[in-house]
Amino acid sequence: MAAEAGLTSDLVKVVALLGAGVVAVPVFRKLGLGSVLGYFGAGIVIGPFGIGLFSNPEGILHIAEFGVVMFLFVIGLEMQPSRLWGLRSSIFGLGIAQVLACGFLLTLFGMAGGLAAKVAFIAAMGFVLSSTAVVMQMLNERGETSTPQGQKAVSILLLEDLAIVPLLAIVALLSPQQGGSEQAWVSFAIAAGALGGLIAAGRWLLNPMFRVLAAAEAREVMTAAALLVVLGSALAMQLGGLSMAMGAFLAGVLLSESTFRHQLEADIEPFRGILLGLFFLAVGMSLDLAVVAREWHLVLVAVIGFMAVKALGIFIVAKLFGSDWREAITRVALFSQGGEFAFVLYAAAFAAGIFDPRITAIASGTVIISMALTPLLAIALDRFLPAPPTDLDGIEVADGLKGQALIVGFGRFGQVASQALLARGISVSIIDFDVEMIRAASQFGFKLYYGDGTRRDILHAAGAERAEVIVVCVDRRQTADAIVRLVQAEFAHAKLFVRAYDRGHALDLVHVGVEYQIRETFESAMVFGTALLKCLGVPADEAEAIEADVRRRDDERFDLQLAGDLYSGRELLRSNAPTPTPLTKPKRPGQIPANLPDDIGGES
Known part of the structure; x- marks a missing residue:
């Protein structure tokens, strides 16, 4: 004992x-x-x-x-x-x-x-x-x-x-x-x-x-x-x-x-x-x-x-x-x-x-x-020590830019999005807050300028008042929202193309009237899923039909949410929980569920 x-x-x-x-x-x-x-x-x-x-x-x-x-x-x-x-x-x-x-x-x-x-x-x-x-x-x-x-x-x-x-x-x-x-x-x-x-x-x-x-x-x-x-x-x-x-x-x-x-x-x-x-x-x-x-x-x-x-x-x-x-x-x-x-x-x-x-x-x-x-x-x-000063040695600060398009953020998304514009010869101004990114991009022939897109004076110096379109490609939702609010208040003439963090963010962006938004991983995930079907032996025409059906269902669900059937009483430009509806089981093999879950996040 x-x-x-x-x-x-x-x-x-x-x-x-x-x-x-x-x-x-x-x-x-x-x-x-x-x-x-x-x-x-x-x-x-x-x-x-x-x-x-x-x-x-x-x-x-x-x-x-x-x-x-x-x-x-x-x-x-x-x-x-x-x-x-x-x-x-x-x-x-x-x-x-x-x-x-x-x-x-x-x-x-x-x-x-x-x-x-x-x-x-x-x-x-x-x-x-x-x-x-x-x-x-x-x-x-x-x-x-x-x-x-x-x-x-x-x-x-x-x-x-x-x-x-x-x-x-x-x-x-x-x-x-x-x-x-x-x-x-x-x-x-x-x-x-x-x-x-x-x-x-x-x-x-x-x-x-x-x-x-x-x-x-x-x-x-x-x-x-x-x-x-x-x-x-x-x-x-x-x-x-x-x-x-x-x-x-x-x-x-x-x-x-x-x-x-x-x-x-x-x-x-x-x-x-x-x-x-x-x-x-x-x-x-x-x-x-x-x-x-x-x-x-x-x-x-x-x-x-x-x-x-x-x-x-x-x-x-x-x-x-x-x-x-x-x-x-x-x-x-x-x-x-x-x-x-x-x-x-x-x-x-x-x-x-x-x-x-x-x-x-x-x-x-x-x-x-x-x-x-x-x-x-x-x-x-x-908390109390001031942020270290940014080393801008060899970096040009945005000033007096005159591009037809202004791209804010040059990460993975911005790099790909900019290539079509540059290939067509459209004048583009690009600003980014990441000094190392600017230095790295310069090694591949890209001309970037240092600037914080959430500041009015920086956007003005980057040519926002002359740009026909402002492309927001930053990877943080809060930063993108701040830029959208600032552009709509100060540079309302410019069209806004915005990288959306997830579905909830995309709905918010449509509500506030941006010209175009796209969820950052949606298109690549769709192509990825179609390639998976083909790899598993599904005929190409059937795989593409399934992809089209998934897109159609996603558009329908997005329109319903936009109308307020699923997202009633939303506040603009804030994060939201995914739709809390359960999945319905397919009625037959290969049928797509009627209410697929919404995407609830995105890559940083």
Whole structure:
């Protein structure tokens, strides 16, 4: 009975962990706060200082660290050695400069707050090590991992992961206990041996091993081997006194040019996502609310002071290394928190007798709160930082154009639609808001001008008052609607041809009186369906008759909806739900249902 009760208790905890993440993350993302903050909040609620479902978050945090480990392995798979070599200046230049500058400033701040020099130094260096998990998760959510700025962020994180090694050695040297110096040299020797062994295994062992396993054609064995590589490399680094995450990253880099790279990434991804979420939950659980409440004034000063001082150091280093002010501020928002390696460093300092329990609790609480604040800083950055200026180098802005037709938007649809006009020799003016599209089109002989079609002055400069027809080919419904309203109000003489997003949009456009509209995928889908019939053996004349019948039924249904039988009380130029009528079954094989469903969306 006792064993059964224990099993039930463990199952309740597992369900609570999964439930907390499943409920909190969608809510926080819906509120625009991001998944990381959702996990933190859920962890606080179910942790020992919330409703108390878990009394030992340290144990969960220890297991959940493998989420960070797997995350770094996946990042390593994307970092070919040549690419990593290309980042060497950022890793050992920018990274070292940021760690040293921030560490120096934070140490001075800690000493000014009354801490002993070595205590202030360890507290400062722990806070310098930003959270790899938080920063990488935010870069992924923002889609910036592969951008130049994202690559610099990855470089700094890699250097900070490496920095944990000498920092742990420094803790041993600063320890009031005996044998610190000797232990430091032994640690360095073991670390070097572990690093060399891992590189040798990756160079000569991993690829042959995966070739043998692939030949066995056992999928589950490949998954087990992927986990073995990640966890084995992490274990090797941990035994050598290095960062587990650094070991996993190095293993990923060594396999980045392997033919099994994509298979490994697919095998690791489910484990990575779950364990990384569990890590954030455990960090939230670890926030000692009792200490925060009792020492709230110290924690408040520490959080604000450490984040502000670190932000200053990051900004200064970024500017010294040639970043513009926008990139520097963005890096401040991403890196001004402490990270998970601070817990490792603080635990080592406590074990070495440098930290007492009170300092350890306050320092750890400061790091956790700073990690929770980072997503909020990023949200504030996106909301209040002005949009980056558009680089118009080599791009002509619309001004004084005189085309007989004005095309707004030159994506896939606009490119095809324009060809008939250009082939006939009709004068056409084309504007687009996408600078990269304009540059790409110029390589194929198209002359495009930069301009936002939702602005009256831009349309005037593009020649809208002289154009006989204005062709709206943008891919967003809201943008198309704004252009239609503006043209009808300011350039009523011009005929409007508009790309409709879907059936509901087409009805709206007819209601407001555009000369011509077409659903963006309708014609291609009709031709596609007819080709399918012919491929399946239907005679060509019958396939074409079926196509004509489908078109006729669609026109009838469209006319009914336009008359208001199905779309009564519609507001002009707004999205609408599809017709909620059920399908009727065909009365005989090959008969088309009388009320086919309306199209409810379109391609972007």
